[in-house]
Each structure stands twice: as structure tokens, then as C-alpha cells.
Amino acid sequence: MKQAHLKAPATERLIFWSVAFILLSQMAWWISLQIRESRNLQNARIATMRAGRAEAWQMDSAEILRIVFQRDPASDRPGMVEAKLPEFPPLQIRKAAIEQRFPYVAVVPGPVEPDDPILLDQSAYLTLRTEILSAMERERTLALWRAAGEAAVMVLAVLLGLSYIYRKLNSEMELKLRQRNFIASVTHELKTPIASLRVWMETLFTRELGPDRKARVQQLMDGDLLRLTELVGNLLDVARADAGSLELKPERVELAPWLREVADGMDHRLGTGSLGLNLQLGIDIWADIDPRAMAQVVENLLSNAHKYAPEPRKTTVTLDSDGEMAIISVSDRGNGISPRELPRLFQRFYRVGDEMTRQVAGTGLGLFLSWEIVTLHKGTIKASSPGLGQGATFTVRIPLASR
Numbered sequence: 001m002k003q004a005h006l007k008a009p010a011t012e013r014l015i016f017w018s019v020a021f022i023l024l025s026q027m028a029w030w031i032s033l034q035i036r037e038s039r040n041l042q043n044a045r046i047a048t049m050r051a052g053r054a055e056a057w058q059m060d061s062a063e064i065l066r067i068v069f070q071r072d073p074a075s076d077r078p079g080m081v082e083a084k085l086p087e088f089p090p091l092q093i094r095k096a097a098i099e100q101r102f103p104y105v106a107v108v109p110g111p112v113e114p115d116d117p118i119l120l121d122q123s124a125y126l127t128l129r130t131e132i133l134s135a136m137e138r139e140r141t142l143a144l145w146r147a148a149g150e151a152a153v154m155v156l157a158v159l160l161g162l163s164y165i166y167r168k169l170n171s172e173m174e175l176k177l178r179q180r181n182f183i184a185s186v187t188h189e190l191k192t193p194i195a196s197l198r199v200w201m202e203t204l205f206t207r208e209l210g211p212d213r214k215a216r217v218q219q220l221m222d223g224d225l226l227r228l229t230e231l232v233g234n235l236l237d238v239a240r241a242d243a244g245s246l247e248l249k250p251e252r253v254e255l256a257p258w259l260r261e262v263a264d265g266m267d268h269r270l271g272t273g274s275l276g277l278n279l280q281l282g283i284d285i286w287a288d289i290d291p292r293a294m295a296q297v298v299e300n301l302l303s304n305a306h307k308y309a310p311e312p313r314k315t316t317v318t319l320d321s322d323g324e325m326a327i328i329s330v331s332d333r334g335n336g337i338s339p340r341e342l343p344r345l346f347q348r349f350y351r352v353g354d355e356m357t358r359q360v361a362g363t364g365l366g367l368f369l370s371w372e373i374v375t376l377h378k379g380t381i382k383a384s385s386p387g388l389g390q391g392a393t394f395t396v397r398i399p400l401a402s403r
Helices: 010-064 091-101 130-206 211-243 255-270 291-307 366-376
Strands: 105-108 125-128 251-254 277-281 286-289 315-321 325-332 380-384 392-399
Touching: 010 091, 010 105, 010 125, 010 130, 091 105, 125 130, 130 211, 211 366, 251 255, 255 277, 255 286, 255 291, 255 315, 255 325, 286 291, 286 392, 291 315, 291 325, 291 366, 291 392, 366 380
Parallel strands: 277 315
Antiparallel strands: 105 125, 251 286, 315 325, 325 392, 380 392
């Protein structure tokens, strides 16, 4: 059967990662720019403070080096001056004057930096206050972290938005592909029995057939009609499930004989012995179910076991209970299911495998309809698989009938 094809979203994936790379590069550039500019700004502030330190030294020296010019009236040399010796006020007074005018300059007994100037009387040095420098560095670091945090939040928000858009586009493309393949599959499922019925009708009306041949043709036509009826019934049931109008007709049923009948009937339809059935059915297990609807569930599971398992098949159907729930399991030794596909098995139109290369016929509605039916029975249906090539197990749990 020819499948519908869509181009894989490689372009969208490339665009997404390109934008992500550009955003991350932009954030890295922005942070490096902030680091560089903040360092330049801090260096400029420190340079200003060092200029103030030099100004403080000049102020202190000017207070000490007061030269008093006196001209000797008896001297014929006008250039002759007399100067007093410098007077050094107490260091505490000078220190208070310096630190009052220049709060970021400290008077210390020894140099802190190599270029710290020494006072004229060599009693102390002028240096920049370390607590102020530390506070400036902390302020710069906090500003950098703030800028980096803002940039990271912005980039994360953009990437999350792009990721959401990418996932939505991807899921829309996948759903569109499933729907197109579903239409192709349904068209094939309809055409095949219709074409077969046309051939048998022409055979009946254009040829003389013996009783045995007529009986065989009738049997084949009944099979094609049954196939059409089941397909149309499934489509109607899915439409009812979507509309919330799928109704059940529950009745109290002993599950072991009912399940045996359903499994044997499905084995006969698929070809006697083709499933390799192994029935392990507990006795005296009763539940209030719609036998026809629940039979659809079991038949869907057995049909999948037949489709996705190579010959010789080995299909095990078990029935048990845990005191509150009846447990029906269908296990096969087929192709298995990858872990990433398990959560999506019961979605509408979803089918295991690559939509681009699928070869197994089907509509992708069986498991979705099974999930709807089991849910209406207030039960659960789950799938498990050890991995690809290791088979799969589907487990249905429905409440036991109250006694």
C-alpha cells in the first residue's frame, strides 16, 4: 500500500538550532561586553581616586611648606629671601583634615600599593581605602550577575517559545502525515474488498458454477462484507467516541469462556493456528462489560499481535484478578515497541514505526478506540515492551463485578 509522504522537518530543526546558537552567542557577547565596560568604568573611578590621593598629598604639603619671603632692606640684592623652616603639625590633625576632604584616602603607617606617596615628614603614607575598593568590586560583580541573569532569562524565554512553536509545528506535521496515511489506508481497506466483491459478482453472473464453487464464492464474499462492516463500524465508533456518545450495553459476564470464544474466533478469522495462541485463563472471574465492545478491544490486540510478529507467532492471552480488578493481558513475540513510542500508542491515527516507510496495513484507530472503550468501562489499558525485537504486552484492567 502506498503511503502519504511529507518532508521531514529538517529545515525547521536547522532554523531552531541556528537561532539558539545566535542567541547564545549574543548572550556571551553581551556578558563579555558588560565585563569589559564595567572593568573600564571601575578603572576610571580608581584613577580618579588616585588623582584625589595625589591632591591630598599636595594639600598636606602646601600646609607645611609655607615659605615666607622677606626682603632685606639693607641688601642690594633684590633676589635675596629668607624662609622659615617647615613646621609639622601633629599627624592626627593632618590625618583628620585629609580624610575629611578625601573620604576614600587613608593615612597608614606603611605603603599598601607601590605608588602610595609618603608624607613630607615620612611619618605615614597615603593610600586608597581597601573597604571602598572591595565595595566597588562587589557592586561590579553584582551588576555583572544581574546583567547575566537578565540575559539568561531573556534567552531562555525565547528558546522556550521557539521550542514550543517547534514542537507544535512538528506535532502538526506528524498529525497531518498520520491523517493522510489514515485516508490512504482507509481507501485501500475499502477498495480491496469492493474490488473483490465486484470480481465475485461478475463471476457469479457470467459463468456457470457448481454448488461447491458457489459456496466458496459466497464464503469469500461474506468475508469481504464482514471486513467492510467492521471497518465502517470502527469509523462510526471513533466518531461516537469523539462526540462522547459511544454507549455501552453492559451485562454480567464470566470472562474466561467469553475470552476463549473471542480469541478462538479471531484466530479462525486470521487463519487457524496463525496466532499460536496460548490461553491461560483463570476461572470464576466475572465483570459487568459490553461483550461486543470489549470483544473489539481483544480483537484489536490480537490483530496487532498478528500484524507485528513474524512467523511462527506465539501469542499468550492471560486472565487473572487481584481482588478488585480483572486483568486481561495479550503478549506477543513480535517487533516490540521503543520506549519513546509507548506514551503515544493510544493517540488517534498513531501507528508504531516510521510514517515515511510504513509497510504494515492499518488505520491507526484500533488502539485509540480500545482506550476509549476500556475507559468507558472505568478501566485502564497499558502497553509495555522490553524493547525493539523483544515483543510487547498489552494489559487491560476492568473492575470485577460486585457480588
